[in-house]
Amino acid sequence: MFSRRYYSTPFERTYECYSSSFIDKPELENGDNVIMPPSALDHLASIHTDNPMVFELYNPATQCKTHCGVLEFVAEEGTLYMPYWMMQNMLLQEGDTVQIKSTALSKGTYVKFRPDTMDLFHLSNPKAVLEKTLRSFTCLSTGDCIMISHNNKKYYLDILETKPASSISIIDTDCDIDIALPSNYKEMQGQKLNQEKKFVPFMGKGRKVGENSASQASRNSMMSIKESEFSSKSSTRLNHAPKGFSSFSQDVAEGLPREDSKKATQKVFQPFTGRRYSLRE
Template identity: 40%
Template structure:
């Protein structure tokens, strides 16, 4: 039998448990050094991308890795927004599997708050700058971007060419859907 990928279960905790709150805006996780040993043995290409699964709920998302420095071999540290997308509580069980994702070409996103459009002079440029903290995107995720002293939630409605894509060093076309709270702003004249 040939092992071609790493699949490990970890207890999942948010970054607040390891004093890395500044990494909440992004989709990179912290894994133990034992994971790096396994991945090196498998000759996994860079950038490393992973599928996170909540086995109880059947929910998945994708991410990159920030570092291999978890102080416990059975613990992964994950942004709280990813835990919310996976319906996980602190200490919940996740399955982490390395995967190869195709390079992204296009995404369609939807700001969840109209303030993202109105508080930024150029929302598209702000989004592009914020996406530098992300390795990949998954259709159906709601991720976070920071602008000034605010944090905004953005839903991924569509990814191309696949439902999960790598976005590192990619030239991706970005389409905006009207904000989720668009009904409240119908009479406003500013266009998205």
């Protein structure tokens, strides 16, 4: 006949810890609960532990400590499964040793969070999202960094302050929530302003790609030289006549005898002078 064992000492055990990836319980990541062996339930039932059950987790190698609840008692003996983000908080690797013991916490009345980025503030109602996701949590401790999931996106939040104690229970209690700006908020705003100042549209002179101010000045100088050369040449030459008419330059006319030069000059077609010319003239 089965008989229940009764324990007079508080529950305290040492287990090898593994993340939720070692057990088919993906919901374990959405909260602060762990999965313990059936023997733990037997012990806890015998000492009449209050519900909800709350536990203290301790990493003897790094002296990191936090608190958690329990989801189920289906783990293999000697094994504890916990959220991966909680293992990161406690600097635990897969298979490391962790100590767990039962404890009691005061009901929380206040908690202040600080997200690591501004992403949480981009939601339409950040506080409502927090209140909903925190229903999967049992307790909170000052100094911890928790992870919440919303619409398949993960948000990491530092716990800056909890009242009335440094660790509190948030089950069946009214708890005020505050959300602080990220610690690097001023730095991010400064970087944003610097990026906006770098680009000023529609300023300065138009230039070709790869052209600097020196090459622009050189090009302007060459243009002015060519313009002066063109004006001096055009002043010593006559305009070309329309197609079908013969034209003589001043240089050619000067090479003829005076009378021939005079006649040649007179026979040069000059448009829009008011005089008429004949092709037989």
